[in-house]
Amino acid sequence: MGETEKTYEEEPKEKETIEEPAQEEIVEEAPIEEVETKEEPEKAEEETEKLEEGEAAEEAIEEVKEAEEEEVEEEEVKKEKKEEAEEEIVEEKIYTIPLSRAWIGPPKKRTPRAVRIVKSFVQKHMKIKTEAEEEGEEPEKLVLSNEVNQKIWSRGIKEPPRNIRVRAVKDKEGVITVYLAEGD
Numbered sequence: 725m726g727e728t729e730k731t732y733e734e735e736p737k738e739k740e741t742i743e744e745p746a747q748e749e750i751v752e753e754a755p756i757e758e759v760e761t762k763e764e765p766e767k768a769e770e771e772t773e774k775l776e777e778g779e780a781a782e783e784a785i786e787e788v789k790e791a792e793e794e795e796v797e798e799e800e801v802k803k804e805k806k807e808e809a810e811e812e813i814v815e816e817k818i819y820t821i822p823l824s825r826a827w828i829g830p831p832k833k834r835t836p837r838a839v840r841i842v843k844s845f846v847q848k849h850m851k852i853k854t855e856a857e858e859e860g861e862e863p864e865k866l867v868l869s870n871e872v873n874q875k876i877w878s879r880g881i882k883e884p885p886r887n888i889r890v891r892a893v894k895d896k897e898g899v900i901t902v903y904l905a906e907g908d
Contacts, residue, residue, distance in 0.1 A: 815894040818905050821845045822887045831882040838876050838884035846892050850900050864898035871904045
């Protein structure tokens with residue numbers, strides 16, 4: 725048994741010694757240029773991947789910056805439009821409109837009647853020209869803002885407010901818009 729063990733030990737040693745010179749010979753036979761060229765494409769591929777990732781990241785950053793700049797420009801345009809709208813105001817008045825007449829009549833018709841009262845009050849006091857009075861020109865329009873409408877309808881159809889405070893604004897085009905007064 726001892727002999728067999730020695731042979732097993734000897735055989736692997738011999739194989740190792742035989743294999744080692746063969747590997748060394750292969751390395752020595754290969755030209756140095758080829759070894760370097762094999763490594764260079766891998767490095768080049770890694771560098772191009774890094775550059776592509778970096779370029780993609782840079783492009784994404786640029787797109788985000790462009791989107792932010794567009795949003796800022798849009799906000800500036802909106803601010804300019806608001807300023808222009810404020811500059812276009814020809815006349816502005818604040819009224820307290822009594823709606824007590826809306827309470828006369830059936831409960832289900834009170835709030836619609838209150839809306840009609842507000843419109844007629846503003847027409848009288850802002851001197852809106854109707855179609856019959858004008859010849860060839862466009863009639864002036866009256867617009868109630870959503871805030872005013874919601875305030876009138878806030879308590880439902882049966883119980884409109886007893887009075888409402890509004891701000892009527894007339895612009896260059898002759899359009900009269902009714903807003904809630906600032907305190908309400």
